[in-house]
Amino acid sequence: MSAPVLETENLVKVYGRGQSRFDALKGLTFEIHEGESVAIVGKSGSGKSTLMHLLALLDEPTSGVVAMDGRPVSQLKPAQVSALRNDTFGFVFQQFFLNANQTVLENVILPLKIAGVSASERKRRGMEVLEQLEMADKAKNKANDLSGGQKQRVCIARALINQPTVLFADEPTGNLDTATGEVVEDILFGLHRDRGITLVVVTHDDDLASRCDRRLLMQDGLIVVDDRGETAKAAGAGVGQASREGSRQVGGHGKHAAPAPLDGQPATGRDAGTGTETGEGQA
Amino acid sequence: MRNVDVVRTALGNTMRSKTRTFLTVIAIVIGAFTLTLTSGLGAGINKYVDSMVAGFGQTNQIYVMPGMDPSQQMPTNGEPQEYDPEEAAATGEFGMQMLTEDDIATIEGIDGITDVEPIVFVTADYLGTADGDQFVLQSLGFPSDAAGMEMEAGTTPDPQAMELTVPETWLSAFGTEDPNEVLGETVTIGLKDMAQQEQTVEAEIVGVSQQAISGVGGSPMPSSALNEELNDVQTSGLDVEQPKNYVQAVATVENLEANETAIKQALSDEGLMGLTLEDQLGVLTGIIDTVTWVLNGFALIALLAASFGIVNTLLMSVQERTREIGLMKALGMGRGKVFGLFSTEAVMLGVMGSVIGVGLGVLVGVIGNAALVNGPLSGVAGLSLYAVDPVSILLIVALILAIAFLAGTMPAARAAKKDPIEALRYE
Numbered sequence: 001m002s003a004p005v006l007e008t009e010n011l012v013k014v015y016g017r018g019q020s021r022f023d024a025l026k027g028l029t030f031e032i033h034e035g036e037s038v039a040i041v042g043k044s045g046s047g048k049s050t051l052m053h054l055l056a057l058l059d060e061p062t063s064g065v066v067a068m069d070g071r072p073v074s075q076l077k078p079a080q081v082s083a084l085r086n087d088t089f090g091f092v093f094q095q096f097f098l099n100a101n102q103t104v105l106e107n108v109i110l111p112l113k114i115a116g117v118s119a120s121e122r123k124r125r126g127m128e129v130l131e132q133l134e135m136a137d138k139a140k141n142k143a144n145d146l147s148g149g150q151k152q153r154v155c156i157a158r159a160l161i162n163q164p165t166v167l168f169a170d171e172p173t174g175n176l177d178t179a180t181g182e183v184v185e186d187i188l189f190g191l192h193r194d195r196g197i198t199l200v201v202v203t204h205d206d207d208l209a210s211r212c213d214r215r216l217l218m219q220d221g222l223i224v225v226d227d228r229g230e231t232a233k234a235a236g237a238g239v240g241q242a243s244r245e246g247s248r249q250v251g252g253h254g255k256h257a258a259p260a261p262l263d264g265q266p267a268t269g270r271d272a273g274t275g276t277e278t279g280e281g282q283a
Numbered sequence: 284m285r286n287v288d289v290v291r292t293a294l295g296n297t298m299r300s301k302t303r304t305f306l307t308v309i310a311i312v313i314g315a316f317t318l319t320l321t322s323g324l325g326a327g328i329n330k331y332v333d334s335m336v337a338g339f340g341q342t343n344q345i346y347v348m349p350g351m352d353p354s355q356q357m358p359t360n361g362e363p364q365e366y367d368p369e370e371a372a373a374t375g376e377f378g379m380q381m382l383t384e385d386d387i388a389t390i391e392g393i394d395g396i397t398d399v400e401p402i403v404f405v406t407a408d409y410l411g412t413a414d415g416d417q418f419v420l421q422s423l424g425f426p427s428d429a430a431g432m433e434m435e436a437g438t439t440p441d442p443q444a445m446e447l448t449v450p451e452t453w454l455s456a457f458g459t460e461d462p463n464e465v466l467g468e469t470v471t472i473g474l475k476d477m478a479q480q481e482q483t484v485e486a487e488i489v490g491v492s493q494q495a496i497s498g499v500g501g502s503p504m505p506s507s508a509l510n511e512e513l514n515d516v517q518t519s520g521l522d523v524e525q526p527k528n529y530v531q532a533v534a535t536v537e538n539l540e541a542n543e544t545a546i547k548q549a550l551s552d553e554g555l556m557g558l559t560l561e562d563q564l565g566v567l568t569g570i571i572d573t574v575t576w577v578l579n580g581f582a583l584i585a586l587l588a589a590s591f592g593i594v595n596t597l598l599m600s601v602q603e604r605t606r607e608i609g610l611m612k613a614l615g616m617g618r619g620k621v622f623g624l625f626s627t628e629a630v631m632l633g634v635m636g637s638v639i640g641v642g643l644g645v646l647v648g649v650i651g652n653a654a655l656v657n658g659p660l661s662g663v664a665g666l667s668l669y670a671v672d673p674v675s676i677l678l679i680v681a682l683i684l685a686i687a688f689l690a691g692t693m694p695a696a697r698a699a700k701k702d703p704i705e706a707l708r709y710e
Contacts, residue, residue: 053704056613058613059704078618079619084615085613086615087615097609110610110611110614111614111615113288114284114614115615
């Protein structure tokens with residue numbers, strides 16, 4: 001069984017105060033293991049983006065703990081958190097956030113530039129990753145001149161260039177047509193399968209969610225379903241499967257339809273103490 | 284991010300919106316240009332004054348003249364003055380107080396003064412060339428000015444020899460344009476003695492002088508020996524011994540800076556007054572400095588206006604690039620580096636503005652100076668209206684960079700504060 005790469009304990013996020021107080025997350029406790037592919041699904045406002053931001057260390061929880069490799073992140077200084085993001089995370093966004101005026105290569109090497117890698121090394125690794133994504137011939141093109149699918153490939157290349165352990169994808173196919181979206185999905189799951197990259201995907205797309213090893217269904221700031229269904233391609237789940245056994249939070253084990261609401265036991269924390277609120281709230 | 288990448292990225296970013304950058308830079312250029320020009324003007328004119336100072340002679344000299352006694356300068360205050368035969372003898376033309384031999388001895392006796400050269404007024408009538416032509420001598424230069432004289436050819440006269448220099452404007456008197464041709468020529472100086480008898484003294488031309496701003500070198504200048512000889516001739520002719528009087532004396536001082544106050548005090552105790560060159564020119568340089576600073580003030584106002592242009596440009600840039608900033612922060616760029624990136628952008632604008640502005644300022648200054656000094660103002664020898672002062676140019680560039688940096692801090696801080704989540708939120 002692999003170690004949890006990310007874990008949360010009683011994660012709470014509150015926006016505003018008084019009348020305008022909004023509880024985006026109401027106490028989540030769960031783990032994401034190395035090599036897992038996790039889809040966070042749910043309606044708008046269910047808290048899935050907030051959860052991803054907290055997991056990706058882009059935001060700080062109101063209370064509760066996010067731990068990376070067993071170390072609580074709140075103990076780290078902002079600069080260390082930045083370095084951690086730069087070093088271990090990759091990001092793919094729905095809107096590509098490519099710098100339109102720069103070339104494909106320049107866009108791809110941005111994380112390395114931020115990390116302070118030398119120019120020649122940046123170029124070498126940039127071309128390498130572009131080649132993997134079959135975009136090497138576009139390296140000198142302006143990012144603006146690409147099609148949507150190509151842009152998302154550039155984004156994936158950018159997310160991969162620092163050889164991340166966790167890849168966060170926020171609606172990676174949301175802006176793409178079905179065919180292109182599928183290609184992008186294939187790339188993401190190929191990376192997951194071949195390199196064991198932990199994949200955390202926020203999506204509305206049932207099809208995309210169903211390809212993940214595990215689906216967290218969010219509703220009103222709570223994980224209402226933690227579905228470790230086997231619908232994900234059996235072949236693709238090599239690493240992910242190993243992490244499943246022995247976990248106490250296997251309530252959703254064996255469930256197939258990914259986002260089926262309330263069809264399983266509510267996701268709970270590892271122990272009753274921290275998980276009660278979550279569990280009872282939805283039962 | 285490496286510093287070199289910060290600089291490169293900042294430069295690239297300023298080039299993204301070329302028109303906006305161009306307009307912002309123009310505002311800085313105007314400030315930098317004006318500042319370069321005005322400070323160069325100040326430097327140039329001060330340089331001119333300095334050369335004037337040099338033209339007056341050595342700077343370790345004090346000009347000593349009789350102390351001004353207001354009651355004596357103002358005879359109309361009605362009260363009768365007691366008659367003092369010695370003072371009366373020392374009253375020269377126009378009732379001006381003159382220095383007596385005793386005074387000269389007193390000055391020589393003051394500590395720190397190594398040498399005193401009394402200045403005598405010699406009024407000569409004409410200068411006769413070897414060809415027999417005679418030219419009116421309106422005035423003669425003072426031998427004490429020799430040290431600061433700029434020579435077109437030859438040397439300054441030897442104080443012990445019967446020598447003199449002539450200004451280059453006098454070359455026509457010798458029928459030549461080549462200053463070297465008059466060197467070695469013997470001339471006669473004609474003047475009247477006390478008995479109104481025409482006397483002549485012969486002297487050799489050893490140098491051709493250029494006229495300096497101070498007027499030094501603008502008229503024929505005898506050596507000390509020649510001047511004394513002329514004075515002797517001038518005061519001879521009567522059987523009566525004439526008391527020797529001097530308008531002023533030039534005292535050479537050891538270590539002027541250290542001894543200045545003490546010597547002035549000693550002189551004033553003796554009823555004399557000492558003025559250094561600085562005293563004489565202090566007012567002038569003071570005025571030039573004031574005018575320069577007023578002009579610099581206007582240039583600084585232009586720069587202040589330009590700094591708001593920088594603030595404006597960068598604020599717009601930060602606004603427009605919210606997402607890019609958010610992305611960079613999400614990808615692990617720290618606040619400090621984001622701040623650094625945007626303030627470097629501001630400094631880049633400053634670099635462009637100052638380099639172009641200072642360059643233009645120097646160019647216009649140098650060309651304008653050359654055009655004026657060789658054109659309409661060519662009559663004024665040694666005139667310089669503009670001087671390139673590397674130190675002040677470096678200071679100007681540093682100042683502009685500092686202003687640009689300061690202007691950039693507010694937008695840069697705003698960029699650094701951007702929340703990556705806010706910035707990356709989909710619209």
